[in-house]
Amino acid sequence: MQTSTRRQAATERAAETDREGWLRSLSARGLFLLIYPLLAGVLVLVLVLVRTWQVEGLYRDLDAAAVNRVEEQERLLENKLDYVVADVLTLARQNELSRYLAHGDRASLDRMAREYAARLRYSGLYQQIRLLDAQGRERVRVEQGGDGRTRSLVHDAVRSPSGDDDIAAALALEAEEIYISALGLDVTDGEVARPFVPILRLATPVVDAAGHHRGLVVIHYLAGRLLQRLEDVGRGDPSRPMLVNCDGYWLLAPVAEMRWGFMLEGRAQQRMQWRFPQVWQAMQRAEAGTVRTAAGFFAFQRVEPLRVDYPVRSSGCKGRAGGVSEAVSPLQWTMLAFVARTHYERAALTPTVVIGLFGLLLLGVLAAAVQSMISLYVNRRTQLYQLERLARTDALTGGANRIAFEERAALEIERAARHRRCFALCVIDLDGFKAINDAQGHLVGDEVLRFVAGVLSARLRSRSDDLAGRIGGDEFGLLLTELPGPEAVRAILEDVRRAIGAGEWDGQRVSASIGAALYPYDARHLPELFKCADATMYRAKSAGKDRVLLASDPEPVVG
Numbered sequence: 001m002q003t004s005t006r007r008q009a010a011t012e013r014a015a016e017t018d019r020e021g022w023l024r025s026l027s028a029r030g031l032f033l034l035i036y037p038l039l040a041g042v043l044v045l046v047l048v049l050v051r052t053w054q055v056e057g058l059y060r061d062l063d064a065a066a067v068n069r070v071e072e073q074e075r076l077l078e079n080k081l082d083y084v085v086a087d088v089l090t091l092a093r094q095n096e097l098s099r100y101l102a103h104g105d106r107a108s109l110d111r112m113a114r115e116y117a118a119r120l121r122y123s124g125l126y127q128q129i130r131l132l133d134a135q136g137r138e139r140v141r142v143e144q145g146g147d148g149r150t151r152s153l154v155h156d157a158v159r160s161p162s163g164d165d166d167i168a169a170a171l172a173l174e175a176e177e178i179y180i181s182a183l184g185l186d187v188t189d190g191e192v193a194r195p196f197v198p199i200l201r202l203a204t205p206v207v208d209a210a211g212h213h214r215g216l217v218v219i220h221y222l223a224g225r226l227l228q229r230l231e232d233v234g235r236g237d238p239s240r241p242m243l244v245n246c247d248g249y250w251l252l253a254p255v256a257e258m259r260w261g262f263m264l265e266g267r268a269q270q271r272m273q274w275r276f277p278q279v280w281q282a283m284q285r286a287e288a289g290t291v292r293t294a295a296g297f298f299a300f301q302r303v304e305p306l307r308v309d310y311p312v313r314s315s316g317c318k319g320r321a322g323g324v325s326e327a328v329s330p331l332q333w334t335m336l337a338f339v340a341r342t343h344y345e346r347a348a349l350t351p352t353v354v355i356g357l358f359g360l361l362l363l364g365v366l367a368a369a370v371q372s373m374i375s376l377y378v379n380r381r382t383q384l385y386q387l388e389r390l391a392r393t394d395a396l397t398g399g400a401n402r403i404a405f406e407e408r409a410a411l412e413i414e415r416a417a418r419h420r421r422c423f424a425l426c427v428i429d430l431d432g433f434k435a436i437n438d439a440q441g442h443l444v445g446d447e448v449l450r451f452v453a454g455v456l457s458a459r460l461r462s463r464s465d466d467l468a469g470r471i472g473g474d475e476f477g478l479l480l481t482e483l484p485g486p487e488a489v490r491a492i493l494e495d496v497r498r499a500i501g502a503g504e505w506d507g508q509r510v511s512a513s514i515g516a517a518l519y520p521y522d523a524r525h526l527p528e529l530f531k532c533a534d535a536t537m538y539r540a541k542s543a544g545k546d547r548v549l550l551a552s553d554p555e556p557v558v559g
């Protein structure tokens with residue numbers, strides 16, 4: 001029963017020490033392992049956020065550049081085609097042509113051909129300029145030969161119509177209307193001419209003074225230069241231009257093998273809907289937009305050049321209902337700017353590496369800072385701990401001093417109150433100590449005091465819950481806990497008294513007058529308990545010294 005109560009008290013005291021000193025018990029290494037990962041984690045998190053923010057900014061810039069590029073390309077496309085359309089309209093109103101229509105003379109036709117040739121040569125924009133009659137039969141043809149020379153042909157004889165779908169569609173136009181063919185490759189003798197020559201054919205009706213349709217002016221615009229210019233717009237930045245017709249075939253693409261799928265064998269699969277279905281679907285839903293796919297980023301914008309300024313008709317899309325014969329849809333392409341995923345990865349690489357290296361540096365600096373802060377803290381803590389210990393230690397005996405003794409006594413009162421136990425607070429004062437001091441000096445006096453402290457700690461060694469301390473010059477305090485009753489207290493104190501009296505220094509001895517007060521019988525509060533023990537000790541002294549007295553003992557007989 002008594003052992004278990006003692007164990008419980010020991011556990012309680014250990015818990016109190018733990019609560020106060022868990023931090024104290026951590027080593028510098030333990031503290032580092034506790035704090036550094038936390039701070040490093042926060043730092044890494046911040047760096048990751050900064051990197052994400054930076055990379056997102058770069059991505060936004062790349063996206064915005066692609067969107068701007070598309071707009072720029074669209075403007076370029078419209079300007080260039082505007083110019084060509086103005087040219088074809090001018091050709092249809094030429095003075096020589098009007099004269100020819102009025103008089104039908106061959107000389108006007110020759111002059112016209114010369115003018116066509118001059119325009120072809122100096123503009124460098126056209127492969128062919130032709131005049132057809134109302135039945136679609138060729139009257140004048142001026143063209144750029146393979147050798148780069150201009151050839152003019154004026155037909156005297158009536159030729160048969162070409163049977164060309166584009167021409168048939170153009171013949172159905174109203175005055176002032178313009179027909180634009182699909183943009184395709186030049187075909188000679190049923191074969192796609194090599195090297196590829198992208199051609200856009202434009203036609204407008206020729207109308208005489210009486211308002212009758214008299215034929216068509218047809219020009220073959222060399223669209224290769226336009227496509228080249230579109231490519232040049234984005235040169236130097238990561239976005240690559242694409243031009244896609246309404247059937248999803250590429251007219252312009254970063255990879256040459258992707259182009260002209262509707263004209264070249266083996267490239268039929270090179271369509272937007274097969275290669276980039278996600279982008280194609282977005283293009284069907286909206287006129288302009290952006291799509292990010294595994295391949296990269298696409299900005300697109302539908303372009304309908306000339307739609308606003310001119311009554312333009314164009315060949316319908318091959319894949320669409322109606323086809324060429326209806327020839328009513330305006331020219332419709334989609335301009336795209338494409339930024340490959342690798343560009344985004346490359347853009348992200350620099351901030352990743354810079355922030356990564358910077359992060360490593362910061363982690364190193366942080367480690368050093370945490371390390372030195374911890375050493376500073378540990379040093380301060382050790383100093384403080386030592387100071388605290390010193391403040392509670394008696395310098396002479398190395399045991400508890402009055403402060404520590406009173407603290408423990410107060411704690412013992414709380415504990416005893418909680419567990420309804422009793423304990424004894426004893427005051428031990430030496431008798432005849434001054435005489436040794438005076439006769440043999442303070443050093444011997446100190447030795448006596450250390451001897452008494454040794455006696456007390458030896459007596460208490462088997463009772464770990466008890467405490468002894470020097471509470472004054474030659475005055476000692478003793479806490480005896482877990483005792484069955486006053487007689488046990490008396491027995492221990494008698495033992496102590498005898499042991500102190502056994503000491504001898506050059507024939508001189510000291511004895512001890514001991515007074516003990518029992519909690520809760522003699523007093524319930526520390527000051528009163530102390531006072532009671534002190535008073536009892538003085539009673540022992542008054543009764544002749546060298547004796548043990550409990551507060552409850554009757555007044556001893558002096559002598």
Ligand SMILES: Nc1nc2c(ncn2[C@@H]2O[C@H](COP(=O)(O)OP(=O)(O)OP(=O)(O)O)[C@@H](O)[C@H]2O)c(=O)[nH]1
Nearest residue numbers: 429430431432433434435437442443445446473474
């Ligand atoms: N050597 C030494 N002497 C001390 C120390 N502290 C107090 N003293 C001395 O202890 C003595 C205590 O005086 P008293 O209590 O009158 O000594 P005493 O001879 O035991 O007298 P009674 O208590 O009446 O028996 C004084 O002479 C103090 O100078 C100390 O740390 N070392």
